[in-house]
Amino acid sequence: MPRGRPALLALGAVLVCVPLLLLPAARRHGPARLPANATVRAGVTPGDPAVAYREAAAPRFPASSRPDVLLLHGQAFTSRTWQALGTLALLAAEGHRAVAIDLPGYGDSPAAGSVATQRGRAAFLQRVVRQLGLLRPVLISPSMSGRFALPFLLAHGEQLAGFVPIAPVGTREYSAVQYQQVQTPTLILYGERDTGLGQQALQSLQHLPKHRVVVLPGAGHACYMDKPEDFHRALLGFLGQLQ
Template sequence: MLLARSRLWLLLLGALLTVLLYLLFPAARRSRPDEGKRGWRVGNGTVLTGMTASDPPVFYREVPAGAAGPGRPQVLFLHGQAFTSKTWETLGTLALLAEEGYRAVAIDLPGYGDSPPAHMVTAEGRRNFLDRVLQDLSMQRPVLVSPSMSGRFALPFLLAQGDRLAGFVPIAPVGTKDYTAEQYQRVQTPTLILYGDRDKRLAPQALQNLQHLPEHRVAVLPGAGHACYLDKPEDFHRALLRFLSQLK
């Protein structure tokens, strides 16, 4: 009888320890330096996600690249008002660039996706935000892809620190009329002005202003609207990869 009771107490104690370890282990993981970073299988790669240390913190996602070719630039994707970093994962853009040996990262801008809101009312504040993101993600001279609303972040950075970018891909961004032809002409960053021919509002305005960039080329996606990368993803990927391959 005494032996049976002893075994019962040992079983109860073991169960209690198991519950305690289950409750405490996640807390221990959250205290590690790679806090918030996680990954899961998708298609032919693993999507890594996490939060940068920026103030405010920024959610990002990427697919680890394969064997990178010599001198291949990294690529940072911003997004439009109706989208998030998830767009570039769902579209297959991150996985495609990873297969080609590029490190490609997509972020959620403040107040979108998993990134908390932030009060950024000045161009300088948005420029400094991108500066911190590049530092947090250890991205040296990336190519910056900027659709629509994200132009409010990308353009101030381009005009102030264009030498820190290996290339710029504006996709009908907003805010191009806020700067003069002389300001654009001082930028030497290789640029691919990309848009859909059915975008009759922002695309013509962006082209009118961005064509003052000395090192620009233009790619028009036939039959595509404002979010041309969604309408014609294969054409978009082809134009982007061609531009990336031509960068020194």
């Protein structure tokens, strides 16, 4: 056999294997697809303030078998983010009713003076949960939306099946004793490169009695945007433990 032939054969094997290795990865990065019988719709809740939302659900699952999921958003995002990221579709495919809302003054929701206080923001979320008919939902709260989620959690935590704070703001406004009184199962999630708000929020949220922590490697503040697969995997794992 000529001296260079083994090297050429090895190179050929690598060229054949590389596309096969990359193919599954490319599929994993594709957008989540809704099951054929799932429904996706946008709407607006009645009342003042009105709230725009996007919803995905798969009716083939019994309504009580999987917890509902309510998704809030950060300052630079809206409910469209969760649709574009495939999160709504993925949750629906897993049998959850998933609803993402535009907080007051963002997306298609008008601004509202009634949410200027902690009590007002907690009452706002309570009304949204009631009007949308969500049954003990899991509340997902990234960044800015902590201004809404945290007062709701502390006042009405028993109305939630779970809580997923993603480096939320406002965690220092509450004491360790207040957090310790909350019995809601919690997934504290943030990006490894979010050394500011992510770790700051952890210092307060770790006082929640029923919590676990997941740090997404290589991700920044909007870790769900940087590492959507890792985010979805952690979220689905948490939801699975609640069933």
